[in-house]
Structures are given as C-alpha cells and as structure tokens.
Amino acid sequence: MGWVSMSMRPAGDGEVPGETVRVARAAFPKGSLAIRLRDELGVLFTDEQFADLFPSRGRPAWSPGRLALVLVLQFVEGLTDRQAAEAVRARIDFKYALGLELDDPGFDFSVLSEFRDRLAGADGGRGVLDGVLVAARAKGLLKTAGRARTDSTHVLSAARELNWLEMVAETLRAALNALSRTAPDWLAGVSEPDWFQHYATRIDDTRFPASRAKRAEVAERIGRDGMRLLAAVFAPDAPDGLRDLDEVEVLRQMWVQHFHLVEGEVRRRDPKDRPPGAMRLVTPYDTDARGSVKRDTMWDGYKVHFTETCEPDAPNLITNVTTTLATVQDRSMAETIHTQLAARDCLPVEHWVDAGYPTAPALVSARRDHGIALHGPIQADNSAQASADSGFTQDAFTIDWDSQQATCPGGQTSTTWSERLSQRGQPVLRVVFSVSDCRPCTMRQACINTPNTKRPRELRLRHHDEYHALQRARTEQQTEAWKERYKVRAGVEGTMSQAVQRCGLRRSRYRGLSKTGLQHQLTGAAINLARIDAHLTHTPRARTRTSHFAALRPADQGTVSGAK
Incomplete structure (x- = not known):
C-alpha cells in the first residue's frame, strides 16, 4: 500500500487543556473508562515511540501517540474506523483521554487504516501492548514475579472460506483481473473465448454441478485454463513484469500444489501428493492463512496465544500475545513465549498451561534458561x-x-x-x-x-x-496438591471468551499474518485497559456461569462425561 509522505511533529507536553477538563468533569461526574485511565495511567503513548515509522520531511501527521490510544480504545468499545474517528471529534471523554481541545476536528477515518499499515510493517503492535504494561507497572498494577497462564485459540481468516473448486477458480479469476489491469491488450489476445463466461464474475455466483464426475470435469477444465495462462505469462514474448504480479505468483503456487501433468494432460494431484498443510494455500485472498484441525474444530486462518498474570490482589493483565499460522503446534511455542516475556521483563516463577504446551525440552529450557517452573499435563507414556x-x-x-x-x-x-x-x-x-x-x-x-x-x-x-524432568513432572501431577493448584489455569479460558465477545477475536479483521498479529496485540492492550478500569472501580470479576439445572447437580456427582 502506498502512503502519502507524512512527517511526525511532537504533540506537545501532554497536559489536558483546562477547558476540556472542566467540561469533562461536569459531563462525567462519576468519570468514564477513558477519563479514569487518563487520570490513573497518564499519557500511555508518546509520538517519539513511533518516530521510526515516519520520514523527517513531509506533511505533518496527526499525532501517532494519540492514534495508538485511539486504536486501543477502538478495540475496547468495538468501534469501526468511522465510529472511532467520530468519537474523537464528538466525545468529550475521548478528547480528555487524548488531551485535545474541545474544538479539535480530529482526523479522517482513513488515517487509522494507514497508521495500522505502518504499525504492522514494523511490528509496532508489541510497542502498543508494551506501553500499557509499562504504565501499569509504574502504578503497581502489574505483578509478574508470581504466576502466569497461557492458552491458545483459533482465529478465522478475514477471507471467506472456499471449497476446493471455488478456491482454484477464484485464484484464476484473481490472476485474470490483475493481468487485465496491467496488460489488458495482451490478455485480450491470449484469452480463450470461454474464459469470459467462466471467470468474468465472482465464483460464488456460479452453480457447480452436483455429480462427482461432472465436478471432476470442471476441475480439469479450470486446471487446463490455469496452465494455459501460466504458459502465456512465462513465455519469452510476454510483457515484462507480469510474472512478478502477486496474483500470478499465487496462481503458480496454487497450481503446483494441486495440479500436475499426466501424459500431457492436466490432472488434479492425489491428496498424498500435495504439500503439507503448513505450506498449502487455502485462499488466494489471504496467502498467510492455513487450514488446520484441532479435535473437532476445522478452520482456515491463524492461531493466537495469550499469556496473562493470575494474582489474587492485582488485575489479571495480558503480558504477551503471539500470533502464528494455524498449523503451528502449541508444543513448539513455550520457548518462544518465554523469550518474549523475558524481553518485556514479565517472566513468572510459575507458568501454567494446558496439555498442548509441555514437552521434555520445554520443561528443561524453561527452568534452565528462564528460571520458570512450567506446569501442564504431560503426555502419557505411549509405548x-x-x-x-x-x-x-x-x-x-x-x-x-x-x-x-x-x-x-x-x-x-x-x-x-x-x-x-x-x-x-x-x-x-x-x-x-x-x-x-x-x-x-x-x-x-x-x-x-x-x-x-x-x-x-x-x-x-x-x-x-x-x-x-518428565519423571518428576509425571510424579508430581499425580498428587492432589498439584491438581488443586492446576485449577488456576482454567481462568485463562475466560480471557479468551472476553477477547472473542468484546474484541471480535474469533475472526481476523484484516488479511495477512502481520496485520492479524497487530489486531491481537491491540486486543491484548484493550483487555488490559478494561481490566485496569474494572480494578479502579472495584468491579468484581465475573463468576463462571452455571445454568439453573446444573446447579441442582448433587455435590458428589461429577460433571457430564466429555464436558469441560
């Protein structure tokens, strides 16, 4: 995405204008989340934190420090870009939190999208989450030397899920559209007459045949058409630059993964002859998304890992967020999470996880390299x-x-x-x-x-x-004391629920791993602000919901088999 050349100008001393203070106090005598957070935490983000995202020359940009706060408040309240920009213009509590004059006109909503692009390209989301953690630590609200817990959940790609026929057909259609923009005369000369009938409109408007044999014929026709187009693009007399188009490269990869030539004829590859899921594309519109399966859940997209503190006398704050491809297993993530926590000076003494994380190497490296006792159900002996x-x-x-x-x-x-x-x-x-x-x-x-x-x-x-390490862990986990202590891990599932319901975690708002990772960092920062506000207002933590019928269960009767 191209950016207008914009330079950064510091936004001032960070003081809230007097008139804004007077009106905000009158309008919100009991305060609001945005006002309380500004009073308690002060300025969360400074323009200097984002100086490397902007050139030294160009049209002055709206304060990036304030934009970072707007992005977090946007996730706190579940606002669209238009709604967030309107809140900056019209809401007194937002102006108070941002330190703006009452007559400040704000910015066009498109500025938020551009700023996210800058943050995503520089992994700036970590800096946003770090800004909240630094402020919380300064106020004594972040306690990291005790216990932490981690869990992961699946995240659906922003692109619509496609069946196999739709996927290959849409890949070909996307390449044809890209070539039409770049070299329309050339494409008109190499296109087959029936291509306009099959690929001129969205594939979801197409009704594929119901019978398996007919669908196989359609698949082979799409495969032949894609091969012809790739041959034309890579021919010596093709215009320069066509093979460098992103859509053409996706077409090439998709065809290598799903088609091959058998005695000169294009055929679909056998499933055993396709690349592993970590390499296989699932949509032409989000090339980082991958298909994965966890127990009964199948999805195309990503996976996110949240780590949070869990101390009884302080708010449970998210100290690390890591986003991966959907095919990355939890068992490979413990060392990565610990390294990131160490960089933030947020290492716990005890780290409680579910059965997906602990491995023998993870148990040893956690203790040896970080002084962490990693606790989680160990895989049983499978001999x-x-x-x-x-x-x-x-x-x-x-x-x-x-x-x-x-x-x-x-x-x-x-x-x-x-x-x-x-x-x-x-x-x-x-x-x-x-x-x-x-x-x-x-x-x-x-x-x-x-x-x-x-x-x-x-x-x-x-x-x-x-x-x-395995022997000790397996022995310890048989004790009632360990089982009682392990109950602390269950609380992180409430964090996942809060992230899904409040911040829309289940589906990515954007396409690509970097932007999806930024969304998750902003989600973590937003949840932290909401929890700090709940702590300041002495709002009790929500209890696990129990239905009226479940409450009638006798005390000596266990949970239903298979329930979690």
Missing part, C-alpha cells in the same frame, strides 16, 4: 506396554547414565546405546538389549508385549535432564 496397561514400561528399567546402560527387570543390561531422532525430530537415545538375553527370558511376554516377534526389547529415552 505398547503402557497402552496395554500391562508389561514393563520404561519406569521398570534402571538407567545408568554414566555407564550408558539400562538394566531390565530380569537383571540383563543393554548392549547398544546410541543417538537418534524421534518421529518429531527430537534427539533421543536408542537403547537395545541383546537377542540372546531376551529370547530365553521367562519375563519376555510381559516385557516385549508383542507376540510372534523375535526382536529384543528396545527403549527410546530422552536425554538425562529431559528424562528426569
């Missing part, structure tokens, strides 16, 4: 012996780390100790016993747990620190 609930699991073996040997319950020692990689690419130790020791062993059936096999017992162990 055949553990799954069958019979036989000797790894716990039945004695490991001599110095001698690099394992001793089985029958007293035999291993003969092989070597480095390997697990199926997930993690370094493990492969420990193998001798065939001559295993075959005649009287405990063979309980140990091997696999009939009709001549192979000896084999162990896959984590390295020393990871192995013992």
